[in-house]
Amino acid sequence: MLKALGYLSTYERPPEVDEEIQIRADDIFQRMIRQEEAVAKAKEEGRPVPVFAPLIPKAPAPARPAVQDEVKTIGAVSVTQGPSAQTVREWQIRLDKLPEEDRAAELEALKADWKAKAEVATKVQGLWKEQAEAREARKAEGKETIVDKVKGVFGR
Numbered sequence: 001m002l003k004a005l006g007y008l009s010t011y012e013r014p015p016e017v018d019e020e021i022q023i024r025a026d027d028i029f030q031r032m033i034r035q036e037e038a039v040a041k042a043k044e045e046g047r048p049v050p051v052f053a054p055l056i057p058k059a060p061a062p063a064r065p066a067v068q069d070e071v072k073t074i075g076a077v078s079v080t081q082g083p084s085a086q087t088v089r090e091w092q093i094r095l096d097k098l099p100e101e102d103r104a105a106e107l108e109a110l111k112a113d114w115k116a117k118a119e120v121a122t123k124v125q126g127l128w129k130e131q132a133e134a135r136e137a138r139k140a141e142g143k144e145t146i147v148d149k150v151k152g153v154f155g156r
Helices: 015-045 085-096 100-141 146-153
Strands: 070-074 077-081
Touching: 085 100, 100 146
Parallel strands: none
Antiparallel strands: 070 077
């Protein structure tokens, strides 16, 4: 549930955001406990099981949950990012195996996990680019190090 809400999905997020997510998760958990108690009590008393609003509201969507692409600006370039078609197919297979009531939460967890991985990959690529630029600057100044030469051989 925490994963679906985005808890600990990024490293540079302020702690206040993680705390708000934790509070929301606690509220949802307490609501779920109250609902389970109400269902148990109704069964015990022989009454019909009460129907509750979903813990995670369903968005009006087709029968299968859709994954939308995101547009992200990196430097001056807009890049459309989204999971690959293969990833979406794998998610769909995984979602089809779950009960209907669990699919929305699982989809949110999968998207949150994917976004966190994509963010880390973007930061790593930026770091590699900065290192390559610094290496080229040292090479231009004639101060190339042994590590620079080795990395140049291996294409980094």
